[in-house]
Amino acid sequence: xxxxxxxTKEFPGILANDQxxxxxxxxxxxxxxxxxxxxxxxxxxxxxxxxxxxxxxxxIEGEKTEFSSPKDAVNHGIGMVHQxxxxxxxxxxxxxxxxxxKGLKQIYNLKEIExxxxxxxxxFGLSIxxxxxxxxxxxxxxxxxxxxxxLLLGAKVLILDEPTAVLTPQEAKALYETLLKMIISGxxxxxxxxxxxxxxxxxxxxxVLRDGKSIGTVYTKNTNEKELAKMMVxxxxxxQLEKKSYRKTEKIMSLDKVSALGDNGLLKLKNxxxxxxxxxxxxxxxxxxxxxxxxAEAVAGxxxxxxxxxxxxxxxxxxxxxxxxxxxxISYVPEDxxxxxxxxxxxxxxxxxxxxxxxxxxxxxxxxxxxxDTDRLLLAFDVRLASAANPVKMMSGGNIQKLLLAREIDxxxxxxxAVYPMRGLDIGATDYVxxxxxxxxxxxxxxxxxxxxxxDLLSMTDRIIVMHGGEIMGVVNPSETTREEIGLMMAxxxxxxxxxx
Amino acid sequence: xxxxxxxSWEIKKTNTSSALKKFGISVTSIxxxxxxAGLFVLITGKDPLQLYGExxxxxxxxxxxxxxxxxxxxxxxxxxxxxxxxxxxxxxxIGAEGQFxxxxxxxxYFALFFSDLPKLIMLPLMxxxxxxxxxxxxxVPAIPKAFWNVNETISSLLLNYVAYFWMAxxxxxxxxxxxxxxxxLTKIFPDSATLPxxxxxxxxxxxFLVVIIAVAIFLLIKYSKWGYEISVSGSSRKAADxxxxxxxxxxxxxxxxxxxxxxxxxxxxxxxxxHRLQQTISPGYGYTxxxxxxxxxxxxxxxxxxxxxxxxxxxxxxxxxxxxxxxxMVSMFQGSIxxxxxxxxxxxxxxxxxxxx
Numbered sequence: 083x084x085x086x087x088x089x090t091k092e093f094p095g096i097l098a099n100d101q102x103x104x105x106x107x108x109x110x111x112x113x114x115x116x117x118x119x120x121x122x123x124x125x126x127x128x129x130x131x132x133x134x135x136x137x138x139x140x141x142i143e144g145e146k147t148e149f150s151s152p153k154d155a156v157n158h159g160i161g162m163v164h165q166x167x168x169x170x171x172x173x174x175x176x177x178x179x180x181x182x183x184k185g186l187k188q189i190y191n192l193k194e195i196e197x198x199x200x201x202x203x204x205x206f207g208l209s210i211x212x213x214x215x216x217x218x219x220x221x222x223x224x225x226x227x228x229x230x231x232x233l234l235l236g237a238k239v240l241i242l243d244e245p246t247a248v249l250t251p252q253e254a255k256a257l258y259e260t261l262l263k264m265i266i267s268g269x270x271x272x273x274x275x276x277x278x279x280x281x282x283x284x285x286x287x288x289x290v291l292r293d294g295k296s297i298g299t300v301y302t303k304n305t306n307e308k309e310l311a312k313m314m315v316x317x318x319x320x321x322q323l324e325k326k327s328y329r330k331t332e333k334i335m336s337l338d339k340v341s342a343l344g345d346n347g348l349l350k351l352k353n354x355x356x357x358x359x360x361x362x363x364x365x366x367x368x369x370x371x372x373x374x375x376x377x378a379e380a381v382a383g384x385x386x387x388x389x390x391x392x393x394x395x396x397x398x399x400x401x402x403x404x405x406x407x408x409x410x411x412i413s414y415v416p417e418d419x420x421x422x423x424x425x426x427x428x429x430x431x432x433x434x435x436x437x438x439x440x441x442x443x444x445x446x447x448x449x450x451x452x453x454x455d456t457d458r459l460l461l462a463f464d465v466r467l468a469s470a471a472n473p474v475k476m477m478s479g480g481n482i483q484k485l486l487l488a489r490e491i492d493x494x495x496x497x498x499x500a501v502y503p504m505r506g507l508d509i510g511a512t513d514y515v516x517x518x519x520x521x522x523x524x525x526x527x528x529x530x531x532x533x534x535x536x537x538d539l540l541s542m543t544d545r546i547i548v549m550h551g552g553e554i555m556g557v558v559n560p561s562e563t564t565r566e567e568i569g570l571m572m573a574x575x576x577x578x579x580x581x582x583x
Numbered sequence: 584x585x586x587x588x589x590x591s592w593e594i595k596k597t598n599t600s601s602a603l604k605k606f607g608i609s610v611t612s613i614x615x616x617x618x619x620a621g622l623f624v625l626i627t628g629k630d631p632l633q634l635y636g637e638x639x640x641x642x643x644x645x646x647x648x649x650x651x652x653x654x655x656x657x658x659x660x661x662x663x664x665x666x667x668x669x670x671x672x673x674x675x676x677i678g679a680e681g682q683f684x685x686x687x688x689x690x691x692y693f694a695l696f697f698s699d700l701p702k703l704i705m706l707p708l709m710x711x712x713x714x715x716x717x718x719x720x721x722x723v724p725a726i727p728k729a730f731w732n733v734n735e736t737i738s739s740l741l742l743n744y745v746a747y748f749w750m751a752x753x754x755x756x757x758x759x760x761x762x763x764x765x766x767x768l769t770k771i772f773p774d775s776a777t778l779p780x781x782x783x784x785x786x787x788x789x790x791f792l793v794v795i796i797a798v799a800i801f802l803l804i805k806y807s808k809w810g811y812e813i814s815v816s817g818s819s820r821k822a823a824d825x826x827x828x829x830x831x832x833x834x835x836x837x838x839x840x841x842x843x844x845x846x847x848x849x850x851x852x853x854x855x856x857x858h859r860l861q862q863t864i865s866p867g868y869g870y871t872x873x874x875x876x877x878x879x880x881x882x883x884x885x886x887x888x889x890x891x892x893x894x895x896x897x898x899x900x901x902x903x904x905x906x907x908x909x910x911x912m913v914s915m916f917q918g919s920i921x922x923x924x925x926x927x928x929x930x931x932x933x934x935x936x937x938x939x940x
Binding site for chain 1: 817
């Protein structure tokens with residue numbers, strides 16, 4: 083169906099793709115597996131006509147082809163569902179589809195398009211109402227719209243970039259059922275992913291990329307997690323995370339019926355009551371956008387609560403802002419590392435001073451001391467920089483996260499709030515961050531871990547609260563729960579209801 | 584990035600940007616800007632080289648020209664140091680011109696109505712008045728910015744006209760010199776209200792203050808806690824909030840200080856050069872100051888240097904009128920230089936390379 087031969091693409095200083103060969107047959111789901119920066123996205127950008135390769139050839143159904151634009155690739159039957167959907171929120175499904183297939187030049191028939199959407203959605207089990215407005219749809223439904231768009235454009239090869247990152251386990255399952263129907267009808271699917279178990283469960287073949295090179299293509303049924311991990315990172319990964327059990331001795335933080343507004347002025351946190359103890363990792367599960375960010379900000383002191391009370395070690399701190407909470411010992415690793423956790427134009431030294439600069443007497447900062455401390459921390463946390471004097475926006479994602487963690491942990495906090503701390507990191511860095519957080523909890527610190535990855539939550543935490551629509555659906559014990567139970571709660575079922583049913 | 588216009592060349596991003604390269608790019612941009620402006624001189628039928636020669640001759644070619652260049656440099660450097668402080672926090676204070684006028688107004692008030700005060704009290708009082716009035720004037724756009732996120736670029740710009748016409752009202756109305764033959768001028772300041780000058784030049788001692796403020800801003804930004812907060816807020820407001828810095832407080836303080844420094848410039852101009860208040864006390868110092876701050880990349884010492892160059896261009900421009908050129912030619916030079924400098928910014932982060940085929 084599609085064959086890419088010896089594709090090479092170079093960016094300044096980086097060989098993003100080094101003679102990568104890759105082929106997809108019709109009727110298969112082919113996974114492209116690799117760590118961040120392995121070259122998956124570059125390769126797919128070449129295939130979708132976004133980048134022009136520096137070397138190599140593309141064959142579509144045996145015919146040598148060269149794409150001069152993304153539109154060109156679409157005309158050859160290649161379509162991609164990006165991680166960030168390209169939909170017009172106030173428009174209906176049919177209007178969005180119409181935009182992409184007809185442009186604005188011709189007179190169109192919305193009724194006809196609605197009919198075609200219904201036909202496609204029935205054929206592949208993508209239930210969707212063509213008259214619904216995009217903003218009314220869940221993330222999973224929006225993804226379906228993107229897929230239907232591509233199908234109506236005549237896509238024969240569908241590329242999906244991390245499609246399950248924003249889905250509940252149930253939605254992910256439905257997606258894979260759809261993909262299965264598609265390949266049965268002769269289409270091909272390329273799945274970009276770094277989640278090994280998903281890839282192992284749902285694909286026919288897997289191609290692993292590492293450092294811009296293709297490490298090899300294997301049949302899914304002939305391989306296993308261990309082999310894939312080794313191919314991805316080039317060494318054996320010790321997958322066992324040991325977590326000592328904790329003893330609740332002190333209540334560090336306590337939220338009592340806390341409600342708060344989101345940035346858009348709507349109620350985003352509703353009646354949240356939780357206690358966080360020292361030495362525990364309290365996990366927060368939920369589909370992105372269900373109040374996790376607001377919860378983290380309310381605890382960190384960056385979001386005023388509307389009603390309810392927050393106390394820290396028994397003392398009320400509902401009204402205290404970020405500065406006071408920092409002094410209390412609340413560290414915060416935000417979701418948005420680059421512009422919230424760090425000042426992107428400042429260098430590593432300057433960024434390391436973000437918490438500690440106030441400690442100096444008088445008007446001046448002692449940069450000598452900060453430079454020494456920073457050099458020590460960079461070493462201790464294995465942050466590898468060309469120069470600590472470069473702006474941090476030039477650093478890689480893994481280094482940025484390590485730098486941020488180094489700063490937040492070095493302040494010797496009592497509570498560490500970590501929001502999606504492993505998101506976007508490669509296996510090596512993920513492993514490092516997990517161990518670091520576990521180690522901190524073993525030292526008696528409380529950790530509030532917000533994550534979308536159930537595997538991580540189940541393996542790392544002592545308790546998990548599940549959020550949906552700004553409310554807590556229930557609290558579960560990782561050793562007694564199942565992915566299905568958490569998944570249903572993420573979709574809005576209360577724990578009590580689940581157990582009555 | 585593929586671009587048909589570039590043919591076999593393409594633009595690539597670079598991560599290295601050495602100080603030497605930046606300097607080279609700035610100099611090249613200025614030279615190209617002057618060459619481009621020279622084209623227009625050619626169109627008018629004059630020799631651009633001769634014109635540049637005249638500018639050079641009249642601005643730094645004689646001791647008088649040199650001293651006049653320093654006279655122009657003082658208000659330019661003050662205002663530019665002022666706006667550079669706000670720019671560091673990504674606050675686009677375009678109101679230096681108005682802050683300059685209001686500073687001059689505050690200083691003149693004491694010179695005109697408390698003329699009996701001894702020099703030792705009068706001058707510090709006038710400096711303080713210029714400082715406070717300029718600062719308060721800058722707070723007018725700063726308050727809505729800080730509390731309701733109202734765009735400060737437009738409000739600070741528009742307030743320049745308010746300040747200008749307030750000044751016009753005073754010199755045509757209540758503050759007009761009754762013995763001034765109906766010219767829009769106040770009466771001459773008493774001796775106690777004039778800044779001392781060097782020898783028989785018009786360069787006032789305010790030049791010391793310029794250097795002191797430049798050094799102070801350098802120390803503030805590089806070593807102080809508050810300067811650090813300004814840098815962080817300028818890079819990312821979210822990071823400033825995250826670190827518990829008060830954005831509102833910093834906007835107000837930075838804008839106040841920014842306007843206050845331009846206010847001192849107004850004081851220095853009326854007290855050191857004009858010795859009275861009149862309708863036109865500035866040929867657009869506050870606007871040229873923005874250009875200077877950007878050309879100097881907000882570095883206080885570079886601001887002194889660029890202010891000197893721009894001062895020379897102004898002095899040269901005044902003398903151009905005698906050889907039949909409109910003095911607005913200088914605005915064209917400035918515009919042309921700014922255009923090339925901004926375009927040249929691209930080469931700090933990108934470079935042109937020949938495509939491999």
